[in-house]
Amino acid sequence: MLCTILTKLSICLLALSLVKRTEQENDTINVTISTYGKQNGTKLQAMWNGSSIDVFDNVLRHDTPVCAYGNDSCYINCTQLYNKTSIANITDMETSVEFSGFSLKFNVSLATLSSRVSFISSCEITLCECTHVGNKLENLKNESGEPWNILWELTLIEIECPGQLRHCQLLYKYTQLQTSNLMHLYDDKFEGIRKDYNFNDIIILSVNKINVSEEGEIEIPVPMFSSEEQRNFTPKIILPTEAIRKGLQMEDGYRRIAVIVYNSSTQFETPQNKAVVSLVIRILVIHPQSNITNLTTPVKMYFPVYDISMFQNQKTECLFYDERTADSPLWSDKGCQKADETDATTVCTCNHMTAFAVLMVPIKGIDTKNWEILTVISYIGSGLSAAFTAISVLMYFIIKNPKQDHSTTIHVCLSAALYLLNMSFLLNEWLANMNQDAVCKAIAILMHYFLLCCFSWMTVEAIHLYLLMVKVFNTYVRHYIAKLSLFGWGIPVIIIGISVCIRNDFYGSIGVTIHNSNNQDSKICWITNHTFFYGLNLSYFAIIFLFNTGILITVAAKIAQLRKFGSALPNRRAVWKDVFTVFGMSCLLGTTWGLAFLGFGIFTIPVLYLFSIFNSLQGFFIFLWTCASSRSKKLNNPETTKNTITGAELSSFSNHKETCIYPGIQINSYQ
Numbered sequence: 001m002l003c004t005i006l007t008k009l010s011i012c013l014l015a016l017s018l019v020k021r022t023e024q025e026n027d028t029i030n031v032t033i034s035t036y037g038k039q040n041g042t043k044l045q046a047m048w049n050g051s052s053i054d055v056f057d058n059v060l061r062h063d064t065p066v067c068a069y070g071n072d073s074c075y076i077n078c079t080q081l082y083n084k085t086s087i088a089n090i091t092d093m094e095t096s097v098e099f100s101g102f103s104l105k106f107n108v109s110l111a112t113l114s115s116r117v118s119f120i121s122s123c124e125i126t127l128c129e130c131t132h133v134g135n136k137l138e139n140l141k142n143e144s145g146e147p148w149n150i151l152w153e154l155t156l157i158e159i160e161c162p163g164q165l166r167h168c169q170l171l172y173k174y175t176q177l178q179t180s181n182l183m184h185l186y187d188d189k190f191e192g193i194r195k196d197y198n199f200n201d202i203i204i205l206s207v208n209k210i211n212v213s214e215e216g217e218i219e220i221p222v223p224m225f226s227s228e229e230q231r232n233f234t235p236k237i238i239l240p241t242e243a244i245r246k247g248l249q250m251e252d253g254y255r256r257i258a259v260i261v262y263n264s265s266t267q268f269e270t271p272q273n274k275a276v277v278s279l280v281i282r283i284l285v286i287h288p289q290s291n292i293t294n295l296t297t298p299v300k301m302y303f304p305v306y307d308i309s310m311f312q313n314q315k316t317e318c319l320f321y322d323e324r325t326a327d328s329p330l331w332s333d334k335g336c337q338k339a340d341e342t343d344a345t346t347v348c349t350c351n352h353m354t355a356f357a358v359l360m361v362p363i364k365g366i367d368t369k370n371w372e373i374l375t376v377i378s379y380i381g382s383g384l385s386a387a388f389t390a391i392s393v394l395m396y397f398i399i400k401n402p403k404q405d406h407s408t409t410i411h412v413c414l415s416a417a418l419y420l421l422n423m424s425f426l427l428n429e430w431l432a433n434m435n436q437d438a439v440c441k442a443i444a445i446l447m448h449y450f451l452l453c454c455f456s457w458m459t460v461e462a463i464h465l466y467l468l469m470v471k472v473f474n475t476y477v478r479h480y481i482a483k484l485s486l487f488g489w490g491i492p493v494i495i496i497g498i499s500v501c502i503r504n505d506f507y508g509s510i511g512v513t514i515h516n517s518n519n520q521d522s523k524i525c526w527i528t529n530h531t532f533f534y535g536l537n538l539s540y541f542a543i544i545f546l547f548n549t550g551i552l553i554t555v556a557a558k559i560a561q562l563r564k565f566g567s568a569l570p571n572r573r574a575v576w577k578d579v580f581t582v583f584g585m586s587c588l589l590g591t592t593w594g595l596a597f598l599g600f601g602i603f604t605i606p607v608l609y610l611f612s613i614f615n616s617l618q619g620f621f622i623f624l625w626t627c628a629s630s631r632s633k634k635l636n637n638p639e640t641t642k643n644t645i646t647g648a649e650l651s652s653f654s655n656h657k658e659t660c661i662y663p664g665i666q667i668n669s670y671q
Helices: 002-025 130-142 147-160 171-186 368-399 406-432 437-471 480-502 530-565 575-589 591-598 601-616 618-636
Strands: 028-036 041-048 051-058 066-069 072-078 090-099 103-111 118-127 194-199 203-210 217-220 236-240 255-262 280-285 299-304 314-322 330-332 336-341 345-350 355-362 507-513 521-527 640-643 648-652 658-662 665-668
Touching: 028 103, 051 072, 066 118, 130 147, 130 171, 147 171, 147 194, 171 203, 171 255, 203 217, 236 280, 299 355, 314 336, 314 345, 336 507, 345 355, 368 406, 368 601, 368 618, 406 437, 406 480, 406 521, 406 618, 437 480, 437 507, 437 521, 437 530, 437 575, 480 530, 521 530, 530 575, 530 591, 575 591, 575 618, 591 601, 601 618
Parallel strands: none
Antiparallel strands: 028 041, 028 090, 041 051, 051 066, 066 072, 072 118, 090 103, 103 118, 194 203, 203 255, 217 236, 236 299, 255 280, 280 355, 299 345, 314 330, 314 355, 336 345, 507 521, 640 648, 648 658, 658 665
């Protein structure tokens, strides 16, 4: 049995070797050329190794000849076949052929119909089957010629066999070979301060000599393609001298910066399926003395972008090509961010140097329809909250009741903060479109201040609730409201003041993707730095959220205790009243803002709806709470006395030995 298997295996290997040998040693090709039809078409058919090569050249439309080799494409280049005059037909002409492993070279004797004068056309057919493309890469890798010549032949693959490098999984090998030969050009000695290389308009390279004398930023010249259309998409690069100084100073006193521009993004395609909508550029400092990362002043790039109107539910993003993952590089946004954007240009900043481009990435979590609904909810909710919080504040000053308790004053202060926040939000986009940097920066700072004030007054509500509900007695605070006001309005002043003094450029105009009829980005005035935004706001709110949630749980437990032991069964409040009491306190304490921590995965859309509804209507809910509390006190507390122990107003009943410690909640005095 073993002998039989070995025998069959030997026969198979012999057959394969004979086929390979036949391919290598078959040194003839049969060619048939015919001209026909009203389209003035020229057709070439060649038989080689039992396979047919068919080429059709449409003379009338001046198209590139269509070449097919079996089930794969090919590319033909004939010196005389492009003479669009009438060529005499040739039938089954046998001619010698030279096969290099990836292309066929042969001569064809042609004649015109009019003169019958013969002339020789040299033809080369590049075969684009995966094996042949791999053979060409291997030959170029082993070739010891000039780097610029190897790069020229290398870029021809993209022209002659488009899409095959990816199809044949040869992109990594192609990129490695390309990079290694480009590196040899960086050290070429040349006269002047700049030298450009153009490789079939697929890759262009510019090596620049830079003399750094002062600290700052320098605009680096970028090479341009020969095509006028592609010239319009040439990026603009501004490098910090911090990065340039990391390069080795050459004998001539200059440092060298190389800029490579890629006409095709084929070699940068990844499984991420992100569409490249700009030219890809690579920026290199020649012979760096240290890693060029975490630059204090980032590299700034202005990318003209292609037409992106066809992309739905996607946005532009500044990314770099991360090649640290060996043979599976990916696009990443680490260290890069989009600084500004117009309809035609995207401005990117990155704190390192490699290959960069602008790509379209999906907008995660929110589609067009949901975004539009959430926008409407936010504006309607903010409008209602602004109106009713304004009513609350006006009524407080108009009525001027000397017996108003501290709880009402605190509610009004929170309402005032919410009114200012909602109004700044409603006016924000309109002010941003005025394109006045000073105005935009001012409204961004004010909106941030009002947001922090809201968080601070929510904390004040929690402190006051704790004193009323938990401490109750034996707590005396002088100038109670003044001290709470200093906390509610003063702490945000300190935070914003320090922020503006350190980095006032953190405030300004930013683009926010809003899916309107034109699918363009809208501008708002807000915090431009993501790290600053999340670091300050999330940390500040997280502390407040934990504190307020703790108070809310304590109070809810107290309510449950009062319900169980506080009064006789017939006089107990309905359960739904206690539920609404807890919900009202949740609005006062701002615990609904904690929904922001739950907006991920499958919960993103539902949580966003809840977040938009509860928080945009927070001012309206507080107005209803204040009205209900006032009505409850009028019905249940016919007489009020000032409790100087807590600094708040507590109510006592002449007929019942109970004390009202918070609107809607009562406790027996003996407990």
